[in-house]
């Protein structure tokens with residue numbers, strides 16, 4: 001059945017994959033974005049429309065959600081920028097207040113299902129970083145306010161996501177290419193279970209309609225648990241580069257993060273460091289719970305990392 005789906009954050013790395021699959025599946029997709037001109041390539045799909053909107057304007061959400069069967073919220077930030085950065089206010093605005101507005105607007109417009117992107121280890125009480133506590137606060141709100149099924153909710157908690165166009169692997173690839181010989185690496189022992197963007201998108205598309213997904217939270221991990229050091233070594237391998245990764249001690253990693261807080265574009269931050277103090281690994285296999293396969297990094301990295 002063709003559904004009317006409104007997507008927030010649909011122009012991002014994960015969003016583009018989800019939107020393409022929704023379009024291909026015959027759904028009618030409206031993507032709310034701050035800048036449609038920047039993302040014209042998404043518009044080539046006949047059933048996808050880009051609409052300029054300030055997603056933080058609740059009245060606007062009320063209007064845009066009218067007539068929609070489902071809303072998908074993927075809006076997220078990795079770091080705070082500009083004035084006031086570091087106090088968590090930007091994380092709370094984007095990760096906590098926006099989902100609250102989405103839930104209220106879904107209810108007002110009679111939207112049946114709300115699909116919410118969170119993150120692995122999100123926790124309102126024990127999250128070590130603003131990123132994880134702000135995501136956890138949203139989860140608490142959604143579970144409490146959607147308990148009666150108006151709207152039905154589904155929450156997704158992925159580990160780090162990889163695939164063509166990702167920031168994670170591609171940033172390390174850029175650094176490796178300009179690093180001669182040795183690469184000192186912060187948080188090298190942090191554990192991840194990188195999950196393929198196509199698998200994450202498949203989980204979202206599947207959960208649009210599955211009755212048994214309503215009210216559930218799905219942890220999304222790939223098949224391999226790897227340290228950050230291992231991931232960077234694997235990246236170097238597929239780039240055909242000989243590089244030695246030197247793990248930085250925890251205290252030095254923390255100092256490096258504090259320095260990076262002031263670097264434009266923030267490739268790393270204190271908040272990222274604090275998130276990495278927890279293993280980003282799954283207790284449950286959400287993809288298997290949905291009957292989906294997990295794709296290994298080794299089968300995808302060669303598709304977008306070319307040897308020099």
Ligand SMILES: NC(=O)c1ccc[n+]([C@@H]2O[C@H](COP(=O)([O-])OP(=O)(O)OC[C@H]3O[C@@H](n4cnc5c(N)ncnc54)[C@H](OP(=O)(O)O)[C@@H]3O)[C@@H](O)[C@H]2O)c1
Nearest residue numbers: 009011012013014015033034074075076119158159160161
């Ligand atoms: N990538 C990962 O490894 C990973 C892992 C776990 C969880 N997640 C979560 O998955 C979601 C999507 O991640 P992604 O990697 O696809 O992110 P992304 O590429 O940075 O895209 C984020 C999207 O959010 C919108 N956005 C960003 N800041 C905004 C703001 N201040 N106000 C309104 N809209 C804003 C942008 O839309 P416009 O610019 O078009 O308005 C953009 O399309 C996020 O919630 C993230 O926390 C990602």
